[in-house]
Amino acid sequence: MTRLVHRLRRTGTRGATMEGMADARKLQALPVPTGMRAPEILPALRRTLDGDGPALLPVAADEPTAARRTTEALGVDEPLEPGEDDPADPTALVIATSGSTGTPKGVLLSASALRASAEATHRYLGGPGHWLLAMPAHHIAGIQVLIRSLVAGTAPTAVDTAGGFRPDAFADAARRMPTTDGPRYTALVPTQLARLLDDGDTPGDSGAGAGLRALCAFDAVLLGGAATPPALLRRARQAGVRVVTTYGMSETAGGCVYDGVPMEGVSVHIDDGHSGDGSGVISLSGPMLARGYRHLPDATAFTDSWFRTGDLGRRNGERLEVLGRADDIIVTGGVNVAPGPIERVLTEHAAVREACVLGVDDPEWGQAVAAAVVPADPDAPPPAEILRAAVREQAGSAAAPKRITFLRQLPLRGPGKPDRHALRQALGS
Incomplete structure (x- = not known):
C-alpha cells in the first residue's frame, strides 16, 4: 500500500x-x-x-x-x-x-526562466549584442549563448572545435563576427581562458597571440563553469581581457551572480547558523529559477521559490564568495577543511597553473588532504614542501596537503569542471 x-x-x-x-x-x-x-x-x-x-x-x-x-x-x-x-x-x-x-x-x-536569464545578462553587460559560442551547446552555459542571441535578435557565431578548443580557431571565429552595430560578447571556462593566455605568451611563433588579441577586443567575456584561480583572473585582466566572473548552474538557467553581485531580481541567502565564520550553504531565488527536476517532484533542493545549491559561501562585503561544494568538505583528524581556500593559495604560486584539492581515505587521519597540481612548466614543478608551507601559513596546518601530485592537466567533466571522482581514484591510489 x-x-x-x-x-x-x-x-x-x-x-x-x-x-x-x-x-x-x-x-x-x-x-x-x-x-x-x-x-x-x-x-x-x-x-x-x-x-x-x-x-x-x-x-x-x-x-x-x-x-x-x-x-x-x-x-x-x-x-x-x-x-x-x-x-x-x-x-x-x-x-x-x-x-x-x-x-x-x-x-x-x-521559457520565462531562460528569457529572464538572458535579459538580466544583457542588462548587466550594457545591452544586447553579438555572441560568440565557444562551448558545447548541450550544456546550459553554451545553449544560453544561443538563447541570448535569439533574445537580442542577432546571429551567433560559433568556434570550430574540431580537434578541441584552439586559440587560432577562436581568433578565426572572432574575425567572422560583426564589428559594428552593438557590443560583442563570449563565454568561456577557465581552461579555455588559460589556453588563450598561454598562446599569447608563446615565443618564436608568428601566429601566437592571435586568440588573445581577439579576446581582448570583446566588450565582455563571461567566465564560469568552474572556480577561477585568482592568479588566472589577475593575469587575464592585466592582459586587457574584460572578464566577468559568473556563478550559477543549470538550476538557475546559468550564471545569476556576476562578479560576486546578484543580478537584477536575484536573491542570495546563506545558511550561516552553525559555522561560526559566516560561511554556510548558498540558496538562490529569482525569475530564472528552474521549476524542479524531471521525475523528482519531492526534491528538497527546491523549496518555496528557493534553490539550495549545496555550495558553501560567505559574504565578503557586498559580494558573494563561493568556497566550494559542501559535500567536498574534507574531515581530516576531526577538523573540517574546505578545498577552495587551499586551491586559491596553491594557484597564487607563480609556478602553479591549476590545482584541485580533495580528501582521500587515510588510515590515520580518516581523510588526508590531497592536491593535484598542474605546474606552469610541467618539466619544472615547484618543490612540494614550498607549496605545503604556503598553505600552512595562510590556511592553517590542517589544510596543508599531505599528498601533492603533479599532473600535466586536470581531467575534466561537463563544461570544464575538474573530474573529482577520477582525481580521487588517482590520488587515493
Whole structure:
C-alpha cells in the first residue's frame, strides 16, 4: 500500500486518466552538433521558447552512448508529469546535469526562466549584442549563448572545435563576427581562458597571440563553469581581457551572480547558523529559477521559490564568495577543511597553473588532504614542501596537503569542471 501511495504521488493525475496523458506535452531529444554547426538548433530553440511543440532535452550529437544514457534516464518521448509543465509558461528545456554522482537529473527550465536569464545578462553587460559560442551547446552555459542571441535578435557565431578548443580557431571565429552595430560578447571556462593566455605568451611563433588579441577586443567575456584561480583572473585582466566572473548552474538557467553581485531580481541567502565564520550553504531565488527536476517532484533542493545549491559561501562585503561544494568538505583528524581556500593559495604560486584539492581515505587521519597540481612548466614543478608551507601559513596546518601530485592537466567533466571522482581514484591510489 505504501508503494502504491508513493507511485500515485509521483505520477499525480497523469496515471488517473488516459485523457490526461494524451493532453500532456512530451519531452523530445534535441541532438546538438558540435562546433560551427551548433547554431543549426536555433529554429528548434526559437519554437520551444515560444511554447510551440515539445520540451527539448539537449544531448551531444557526437556522443551517442552518453546521449542514449541521458535520454533513457530522463524519459524522452514520455509526457511531462503534473508539476513539470504549465500551459501559461511551458517548460522549454530539460537540461541534464553532469551526473558526477550517478544518474543525471533533468532540470526543468521554463521559457520565462531562460528569457529572464538572458535579459538580466544583457542588462548587466550594457545591452544586447553579438555572441560568440565557444562551448558545447548541450550544456546550459553554451545553449544560453544561443538563447541570448535569439533574445537580442542577432546571429551567433560559433568556434570550430574540431580537434578541441584552439586559440587560432577562436581568433578565426572572432574575425567572422560583426564589428559594428552593438557590443560583442563570449563565454568561456577557465581552461579555455588559460589556453588563450598561454598562446599569447608563446615565443618564436608568428601566429601566437592571435586568440588573445581577439579576446581582448570583446566588450565582455563571461567566465564560469568552474572556480577561477585568482592568479588566472589577475593575469587575464592585466592582459586587457574584460572578464566577468559568473556563478550559477543549470538550476538557475546559468550564471545569476556576476562578479560576486546578484543580478537584477536575484536573491542570495546563506545558511550561516552553525559555522561560526559566516560561511554556510548558498540558496538562490529569482525569475530564472528552474521549476524542479524531471521525475523528482519531492526534491528538497527546491523549496518555496528557493534553490539550495549545496555550495558553501560567505559574504565578503557586498559580494558573494563561493568556497566550494559542501559535500567536498574534507574531515581530516576531526577538523573540517574546505578545498577552495587551499586551491586559491596553491594557484597564487607563480609556478602553479591549476590545482584541485580533495580528501582521500587515510588510515590515520580518516581523510588526508590531497592536491593535484598542474605546474606552469610541467618539466619544472615547484618543490612540494614550498607549496605545503604556503598553505600552512595562510590556511592553517590542517589544510596543508599531505599528498601533492603533479599532473600535466586536470581531467575534466561537463563544461570544464575538474573530474573529482577520477582525481580521487588517482590520488587515493
